[in-house]
Amino acid sequence: MENPYIPELAVIKEIKDETSDVKTFKISFRDKKSLDYLPGQFIELTVFGYGEFPTSISSSPIPRKDFFETSIKRMGDATNALHRLDRGSIIGARGPFGNGFPVDKLKGNNILFVAGGIGSAPLRSLIYYTLANREDFGSLKLLYGARAPDDIVFKNEVMPEGKIGQGLDVFLTVDKANEKWRGHVGVVTTLSKETEITPENTFAVICGPTVMIKFAVAELLKMGFQKDQLIVSLERMMKCGMGMCGHCSIGAKYVCKDGPVFTCKETGKFLELPF
Amino acid sequence: MKDKILEKKNLARLIEHLREKYEVVGPKKKEDVFIFDYIHGDEIRLDYPTTILPPKKLFFPQREPLYSYEKKNGEVALKDLMKKWTKKHLLIGIHPCDVMGLFILDKEFGGDFKDPYYLYQRQNTVMICLICKEPTEHCFCDVMNTGPTIEEGYDLLMVDIGDRYYFQPGSEVGQEILEWELFKNATDEDKRKRDAKVGELENKLCSRFKSEGIDKKLRERFNDELWGPYAEKCVLCGACNFVCPTCHCFTIEDETNLTGTEGRRVKAWDACHFKNFALIAGGLNFRGQRTSRVKLRIYDKLCYSMERHGVYSCVGCGRCTEFCPARIDIREIIEKVQKG
Ligand SMILES: Cc1cc2nc3c(=O)[nH]c(=O)nc-3n(C[C@H](O)[C@H](O)[C@H](O)COP(=O)(O)OP(=O)(O)OC[C@H]3O[C@@H](n4cnc5c(N)ncnc54)[C@H](O)[C@@H]3O)c2cc1C
Ligand code: FES
Numbered sequence: 001m002e003n004p005y006i007p008e009l010a011v012i013k014e015i016k017d018e019t020s021d022v023k024t025f026k027i028s029f030r031d032k033k034s035l036d037y038l039p040g041q042f043i044e045l046t047v048f049g050y051g052e053f054p055t056s057i058s059s060s061p062i063p064r065k066d067f068f069e070t071s072i073k074r075m076g077d078a079t080n081a082l083h084r085l086d087r088g089s090i091i092g093a094r095g096p097f098g099n100g101f102p103v104d105k106l107k108g109n110n111i112l113f114v115a116g117g118i119g120s121a122p123l124r125s126l127i128y129y130t131l132a133n134r135e136d137f138g139s140l141k142l143l144y145g146a147r148a149p150d151d152i153v154f155k156n157e158v159m160p161e162g163k164i165g166q167g168l169d170v171f172l173t174v175d176k177a178n179e180k181w182r183g184h185v186g187v188v189t190t191l192s193k194e195t196e197i198t199p200e201n202t203f204a205v206i207c208g209p210t211v212m213i214k215f216a217v218a219e220l221l222k223m224g225f226q227k228d229q230l231i232v233s234l235e236r237m238m239k240c241g242m243g244m245c246g247h248c249s250i251g252a253k254y255v256c257k258d259g260p261v262f263t264c265k266e267t268g269k270f271l272e273l274p275f
Numbered sequence: 276m277k278d279k280i281l282e283k284k285n286l287a288r289l290i291e292h293l294r295e296k297y298e299v300v301g302p303k304k305k306e307d308v309f310i311f312d313y314i315h316g317d318e319i320r321l322d323y324p325t326t327i328l329p330p331k332k333l334f335f336p337q338r339e340p341l342y343s344y345e346k347k348n349g350e351v352a353l354k355d356l357m358k359k360w361t362k363k364h365l366l367i368g369i370h371p372c373d374v375m376g377l378f379i380l381d382k383e384f385g386g387d388f389k390d391p392y393y394l395y396q397r398q399n400t401v402m403i404c405l406i407c408k409e410p411t412e413h414c415f416c417d418v419m420n421t422g423p424t425i426e427e428g429y430d431l432l433m434v435d436i437g438d439r440y441y442f443q444p445g446s447e448v449g450q451e452i453l454e455w456e457l458f459k460n461a462t463d464e465d466k467r468k469r470d471a472k473v474g475e476l477e478n479k480l481c482s483r484f485k486s487e488g489i490d491k492k493l494r495e496r497f498n499d500e501l502w503g504p505y506a507e508k509c510v511l512c513g514a515c516n517f518v519c520p521t522c523h524c525f526t527i528e529d530e531t532n533l534t535g536t537e538g539r540r541v542k543a544w545d546a547c548h549f550k551n552f553a554l555i556a557g558g559l560n561f562r563g564q565r566t567s568r569v570k571l572r573i574y575d576k577l578c579y580s581m582e583r584h585g586v587y588s589c590v591g592c593g594r595c596t597e598f599c600p601a602r603i604d605i606r607e608i609i610e611k612v613q614k615g
Pocket of ligand 2: 243245
C-alpha cells in the first residue's frame, strides 16, 4: 500500500524574494515526476529537522512543467527554516491535497479575484490558469490588498507595468501607504466601489486572512452577490492534510479534504463559523 | 460449522495454544484496574468490567513512528518505520462496543485516504469478541445500538455461560481456531444458556433515553444556553478524548537530534479539548473558546459523524463518563437534548 505520510524528496531549484518575509520557491521532485494538480490545491511541505506545513501551490498547472512553485511567508519554525535554505537544498513534499477551485464551474463567467496578503498565492495559480484559457472567461479583475507597498507579493507581476497586465484588470490597495505610493489606500473591500463590479454572471473568489474573508463576503453580499457566487479558500490548523487528524475541522467538514475551497452557500451550513 | 464450547478450566491452555501462532492481546489486571496488553494464559481476566483505554491503542498507538530521515552531505535518506509483525496478532476479550468503535476508526483511517499503519495492524489481527459479563454503571450500548451483542466484526464471538464459554465463529479463521481438540460441540442446553445470557444483559441495559434523531436536535440547539454550564464545568483535560474508542485526532511531530541531522516523524494522540488544537502560526485560535472545544467532541460523536458516515460515533462504552474528573455525564447531555 502506498504510504501517504512519507514525503517525496524534492529539490529547491530557484528562490525568489517577493517581500522581506515572503519567498517563492521553485521545486522539482528528485525522480523528475511532475505534479498533477488543480489551482487551489496545496501540498504538505517538509523541512527535514524542522517540521511540515501546508502551503498552496502558487504556479499554474498549465502549461505542464517539471516544477511547481509555492510562495511562503515566514511565520514559525518550519517556514523560517525553509527561508534559510539555499538553492539545491533537499526538502520533502506530499500531495497535492484539497479540492482546488471549481475551474469548470467558473468557465463562461466573469471572475473577481479578491486577495489579501499571502492569500494571493493560490489565486496566482488560478489567475495564470484563467489567462492561459482566456477565451473561456468573461472579464477578469483582481482586487488585491496588502499591509504596505513593500508587502505586495508578486509585485512585478501585478503592478501596472507587470507582466500579468493584459487580460486582467488589477486594482491594488494598501492599508498603510509610504511616500512613494500613489495608489489606493484602505482595506481591500473599499476597492469594490471603484471597480464597477456587478454580480451578473460573476463569481468572486476570495482568499486571504480570515477577517478579510469575513469583511469581503459581507461587502459582496451587500452588493447583491448570491452566496453560491462567492467562493472562499479557508485556512485552518492542519497536520495530516488527509481528513484523518481532525485539526482542520469546521463542523462536519475537514477543510483539508472537503475544502479548502467552498462556496458561501456551503459554509453557511457548517454550524460552526467558517470565518 | 457448529458452535462450540470450552470449559473455563481450559482457558489458560487455549491462550497458550493461540500463542503458538499469534501474539495474543487481552484484558489483564494491573494494580486495581484492567488493561489490554500482551498476555499469557495465566494472566487473562475475561471477567473485566471495562478497561481504561480501549483496544484501539493496538491499531492506533499513542505514539507511532512513521518514518525516519537522515541528512548527510546534502542528501536526505528516508526510511519507512512501519511495523512488520513477525506473527499475526489476536485480540481476545474485546467487548462489542469496542468492536463497533473500530468500525468507526476503519471509516476515519480507511476512507478517501488510507492510513497504512492503522490498516496493517487492523488487517493482521484476529478478533475474539466477548459479550460482557455485566454492564457497568456507565454503559449505554443499548442506546447507541452497539451492544450487548453484535452481528459482525469478529472471527469468534464468545459468551460466558457459567462453567464454560460459548463460541460462535464469524469467519474461516474463527472456524479453524474452533478445530482445536479441547473445544466441544455446543449442546442445545448451551445454546439456551447463551441466549439467556444475552437476554439478561438486554434487561439490565434498559436505558431511559434514545439516540434516534439526536443529530437533528443537536443541529437546532447549536447556540443553545445548554452548553454554557458544561463549558464551565469541563476542565479540558482531554481524558475523554484519550479513553474514547472512536476519538481519532492526532498530531504529527518530529523527534530530532540536537543538530537536526537525524530524526523521525511520529504520529501521536491529540485531543480536541486542548487549548492549542486549532491555533495557527501568528496567534489566531479557531477554537480559543472553551465552548467551541467542549461542543466539538459532543457534536462530532452525535451529529457530525452522522453527516460524515451515516452513523453515530459514540458507542456507549461509558468511559468518558467514568474517567471525567469533572463528572460530566454524556448520558445526561443526550437526555437533555432529546427532551428539548
Ligand atoms: C490550505 C492552506 C494553504 C496555505 N498556503 C500558504 C501559502 O501559500 N503560503 C504561506 O506562506 N502560508 C500558507 N499557509 C499557512 C502555513 O501553513 C503556515 O504559515 C505554516 O503552517 C506555519 O508553520 P510554521 O512551522 O512556520 O509555524 P509554527 O507556528 O511553528 O507551526 C507549527 C505547525 O502548526 C501547523 N500550523 C501552524 N500555522 C498553520 C496555518 N496557518 N495553517 C495550517 N497549519 C498551521 C503546521 O502543521 C505547522 O507545522 C497555508 C495554510 C493552509 C491551511
Ligand atoms: S489536516 Fe488532518 S484532518 Fe485536515
